[in-house]
Structures are given as structure tokens and as C-alpha cells.
Amino acid sequence: MSILNELAKSIEEGKLQEIKEQVSHALAEGLSAEEILEKGLMQGMDVVGKRFAAEDMFIPEVMLSARTMHEALLVLRPLLEQGDQNVKMKGKVLLGTVEGDIHDIGKSLVEMMFVANGFEVVDIGENISPQAFVDAIKEHKPDVVGLSALLTTTMPAMARTVEAISAAGLRDDGRLKVIVGGAPVTEEFAREINADYYGENALDGVEVVKQALAG
Numbered sequence: 338m339s340i341l342n343e344l345a346k347s348i349e350e351g352k353l354q355e356i357k358e359q360v361s362h363a364l365a366e367g368l369s370a371e372e373i374l375e376k377g378l379m380q381g382m383d384v385v386g387k388r389f390a391a392e393d394m395f396i397p398e399v400m401l402s403a404r405t406m407h408e409a410l411l412v413l414r415p416l417l418e419q420g421d422q423n424v425k426m427k428g429k430v431l432l433g434t435v436e437g438d439i440h441d442i443g444k445s446l447v448e449m450m451f452v453a454n455g456f457e458v459v460d461i462g463e464n465i466s467p468q469a470f471v472d473a474i475k476e477h478k479p480d481v482v483g484l485s486a487l488l489t490t491t492m493p494a495m496a497r498t499v500e501a502i503s504a505a506g507l508r509d510d511g512r513l514k515v516i517v518g519g520a521p522v523t524e525e526f527a528r529e530i531n532a533d534y535y536g537e538n539a540l541d542g543v544e545v546v547k548q549a550l551a552g
């Protein structure tokens with residue numbers, strides 16, 4: 338089995354104790370952090386999602402896979418966050434997963450991509466209510482707020498959050514930009530709920546924000 342297939346399998350099987358060493362080994366073999374993430378770890382998570390939907394895997398096993406993914410990201414984080422030292426943006430991004438939603442892996446990747454591009458990131462966590470987003474924006478004064486939702490059932494909470502941010506007057510001067518993303522979220526939905534931007538994946542999200550802030 339190739340190293341990348343082995344990594345995918347380890348995520349699927351929740352090999353919590355082994356994963357860090359396996360990722361280090363893959364790096365030592367010359368694979369890049371991006372390849373390890375996209376062609377190894379995320380492939381494994383994809384299989385987990387499919388098996389979960391088919392009721393061939395259950396919550397405790399999926400949680401173990403998620404914890405294994407977090408362990409693997411601990412090894413990759415410093416490498417992914419290094420980025421291109423020549424393209425540094427200035428700006429502060431506040432990130433959170435919306436109310437009712439505890440999925441955090443995608444958000445962690447979005448965070449790493451922003452850090453890699455020179456942004457300061459404040460991650461306020463998961464299951465964040467609209468009011469808590471409003472309070473955190475007042476406290477941290479970010480240039481960009483990023484909302485993540487992984488469930489179709491939490492997409493309305495995303496809409497409520499954008500609405501609460503606008504209702505609090507935090508978008509009145511046009512300085513604060515709102516970006517939304519997550520597997521069920523689409524560009525059309527982002528437009529409908531009056532977000533400024535949509536990020537299809539972590540890298541795309543950062544590129545969209547970089548272009549907007551540069552222009």
C-alpha cells in the first residue's frame with residue numbers, strides 16, 4: 338500500500354497512536370504537507386463520511402477518526418502555516434462554527450491557510466451563537482469574519498448570524514467582510530444570506546479574501 342493510502346486508512350480506522358509517526362515518516366519520504374493532507378488524510382475522511390452516511394460507521398468511530406485527523410494536523414500545522422514568506426497580507430480574521438454545529442476540522446484548515454498568508458486569526462470555536470459572534474467582533478475588531486457550517490440543519494443559524502452582525506451595525510461602514518463556507522454551503526446561499534464572500538475550500542476562502550482586501 339502506498340504511503341498516502343496508508344494515511345487514508347489510518348484516518349478511517351482511527352489510528353490515534355500511530356498517525357503522528359506516519360505523517361512524520363511521509364514527510365521524511367519527501368511528500369509535501371499539502372499532498373499528505375489532500376491525497377492522504379482528506380481521502381480517508383471522505384471514506385469516513387461515505388461509510389457514516391451508509392450506516393457502516395457510527396458516531397464513536399467517526400469521532401475517533403476526527404481526533405486522529407487533529408493529531409495529524411498537529412504535525413502538519415507548522416508546515417502549512419509557513420506559506421510563502423513573500424506574500425504577507427495584513428489583517429485580522431475571526432473564525433467560528435455556527436450555532437448547533439460542532440464540526441471543527443474544516444475551520445482549522447481555514448485558520449491554517451489564513452495564518453500561512455500572514456493574517457492574524459482569532460478562532461472563537463464551535464457552536465457559536467449569533468450574539469456571541471457579535472460580541473466577539475466588538476471585542477476583537479477583525480477585518481474579516483468567517484463562518485463555517487457543516488450541516489444543512491445549521492445553515493439557518495449561519496443566515497441568522499449574518500443578519501445579527503448586520504443588525505448590530507457592524508457592517509455599516511463596509512469595512513468588515515463576511516465570508517461563509519462549509520460542505521453544504523454554496524455561492525448562491527452565500528448571496529441569499531447577504532454574506533460578502535463564499536469559500537469553497539480553505540485555500541479558495543483565503544484567496545477570495547486576499548483579492549478583495551488587495552483590490
Ligand code: B1M
Pocket residue numbers: 379382383385386387389390396399400403437438439440441442443444446447482483484485486487488489490516517518519520521535536537538539540542
Ligand atoms: Co458529522 N456530519 N455529524 N460528525 N461529519 C457530516 C458533515 C455529514 C456530511 C456525514 C454524512 O452523513 N455523510 C453529515 C451532514 C449531513 C448534512 O447535513 N447534509 C453529518 C451529520 C449528520 C452529523 C450528526 C448530525 C450526526 C448525528 O448526531 N446523528 C452530528 C452533528 C453534530 C453537531 O455538529 N451538532 C455529527 C457529528 C460528527 C462528529 C462529532 C462525530 C464528527 C465531528 C468531529 C469534529 O469536527 N471535531 C463528524 C465528522 C468528522 C463528519 C465528517 C465525516 C467529516 C467532516 C470533516 O471534518 N471533513 C462529515 C462527512 C464529510 O465531510 N465527508 C460529517 C473534513 C474537512 C477538512 O472538510 O469540514 O468540509 P470540511 O471543510 C472543508 C470545506 O467545507 C471548507 O474548507 C474545508 C477544507 O477544504 N470550509 C470552509 C469549511 N468551513 C469553511 C469556512 C470558510 C471557507 C471554507 O470560510 C469561513
